[in-house]
Amino acid sequence: MALLNNIQDIRDQFPALGQKVNGKDLVYFDNGATAQKPLCVTGRLNEMNSGINGNIHRAVHDLSAKCTMLYEGARETVRAFINAESTDEVIFTSGTTASVNLVANSFTASFISKGDAVIICEADHHSNIVPWQMACERAGAELRILPVDDNGCWRMDELDKILDRKVKIVSVAHISNVLGIVNPVEELVKKAHAAGAVVLLDGAQGIVHSSVDVQKLNCDFYAFSGHKIYGPTGTGILYGKRSILERMGPWMGGGDMVETVTLQKTTYAPLPLRFEAGTPNFIGAAALGDALQFVSSLDKEFVHNHEERLTDLLMNGLRNIEGLKIYGDAPEKIPLASFTIDGVHHADLAMLLDKMGVAVRSGMMCCEPLMSRFGVTGMVRVSLTVYNTEEEIDILLKSLSRAVNMLRQ
Numbered sequence: 001m002a003l004l005n006n007i008q009d010i011r012d013q014f015p016a017l018g019q020k021v022n023g024k025d026l027v028y029f030d031n032g033a034t035a036q037k038p039l040c041v042t043g044r045l046n047e048m049n050s051g052i053n054g055n056i057h058r059a060v061h062d063l064s065a066k067c068t069m070l071y072e073g074a075r076e077t078v079r080a081f082i083n084a085e086s087t088d089e090v091i092f093t094s095g096t097t098a099s100v101n102l103v104a105n106s107f108t109a110s111f112i113s114k115g116d117a118v119i120i121c122e123a124d125h126h127s128n129i130v131p132w133q134m135a136c137e138r139a140g141a142e143l144r145i146l147p148v149d150d151n152g153c154w155r156m157d158e159l160d161k162i163l164d165r166k167v168k169i170v171s172v173a174h175i176s177n178v179l180g181i182v183n184p185v186e187e188l189v190k191k192a193h194a195a196g197a198v199v200l201l202d203g204a205q206g207i208v209h210s211s212v213d214v215q216k217l218n219c220d221f222y223a224f225s226g227h228k229i230y231g232p233t234g235t236g237i238l239y240g241k242r243s244i245l246e247r248m249g250p251w252m253g254g255g256d257m258v259e260t261v262t263l264q265k266t267t268y269a270p271l272p273l274r275f276e277a278g279t280p281n282f283i284g285a286a287a288l289g290d291a292l293q294f295v296s297s298l299d300k301e302f303v304h305n306h307e308e309r310l311t312d313l314l315m316n317g318l319r320n321i322e323g324l325k326i327y328g329d330a331p332e333k334i335p336l337a338s339f340t341i342d343g344v345h346h347a348d349l350a351m352l353l354d355k356m357g358v359a360v361r362s363g364m365m366c367c368e369p370l371m372s373r374f375g376v377t378g379m380v381r382v383s384l385t386v387y388n389t390e391e392e393i394d395i396l397l398k399s400l401s402r403a404v405n406m407l408r409q
């Protein structure tokens with residue numbers, strides 16, 4: 001496949017970008033929440049939903065075989081994309097949330113007992129907070145919190161204080177969905193391993209904005225969602241190191257995750273199917289493979305330069321708006337800005353922008369503890385991706401000035 005290296009060719013792959021919203025050309029800046037889908041993804045979904053549809057792994061008929069091939073082919077695509085050692089380490093789930101819950105249930109059942117501890121971060125998404133609160137409650141374990149500084153950066157000095165032999169797992173975000181900060185995950189992995197703990201990285205944003213190599217990261221688990229990386233909703237991945245997955249029991253029971261079943265006892269299927277009970281979203285999973293192939297077809301240098309140019313334009317423009325505060329100051333950030341503006345409510349601002357055709361996120365962004373940390377009730381977030389343009393940044397900045405003037409009157 002030829003590398004995609006210009007904005008028009010890239011945008012042509014995304015029919016959703018051509019629509020009007022409230023009578024205006026859509027300017028879509030809520031990519032951190034979910035990304036639009038390229039033709040290869042919608043094409044695959046249509047093709048399978050309208051014909052190539054047979055339940056996987058179970059039947060001998062042609063449609064089943066074709067779907068099984070597409071499903072397992074996508075597993076190999078994911079494996080290669082994140083450089084996992086084996087497809088046995090790639091588990092299809094319904095998204096980041098499901099992946100974290102899988103670990104919070106299965107890993108905890110096998111490895112965490114009363115008196116042990118788990119570390120999460122105060123900047124994390126609720127998906128990485130609530131499952132661990134629930135797991136710790138069940139196991140009688142202690143939940144320890146890695147704090148962030150006033151810029152939103154991990155307090156590595158505090159990590160040293162809370163990371164001892166009681167800690168069995170450190171579960172934190174690779175990249176923050178609010179602050180856009182690329183966290184020092186390699187340093188964290190080294191420290192956690194030295195203390196005898198394993199590491200789960202919530203890669204919901206990380207998979208989109210960095211080249212993830214799970215072997216290089218040396219993380220034990222990596223979780224992400226399909227829909228943020230141009231794939232279908234209801235798809236996701238849990239990568240886990242084979243040596244750990246093999247020692248974890250299943251979380252959900254049902255068809256396809258078994259070896260033999262008697263009414264008294266069941267033995268479980270080998271990896272990865274042990275963790276994929278029931279009919280999975282095999283059509284979505286196949287299309288996730290296409291989404292990752294689409295990402296691989298993007299010219300990396302073009303993407304890097306393009307996103308850097310857009311981010312500079314955005315940040316410089318935002319800094320010119322009086323009373324605007326951007327959260328998250330760190331050397332390494334993804335193209336994303338979360339901010340508040342004095343005297344203007346985030347929801348009012350987002351609503352007015354929507355009337356102007358500009359979609360941004362507002363509110364707590366599923367990070368209520370982080371909002372409390374910064375003493376705000378919410379923020380506005382502009383999150384960019386490869387298909388956004390300089391003209392769109394210009395429209396956003398002009399719309400923002402207009403909206404702020406209207407709200408301040």
Ligand code: PMP
Pocket residue numbers: 032033094095096097098125127128173175176177202203204205225366
């Ligand atoms: N973690 C982070 C950092 C996220 O950005 C998100 C999605 N906003 C999630 C977890 C949850 O992802 P999903 O809702 O797709 O499971």
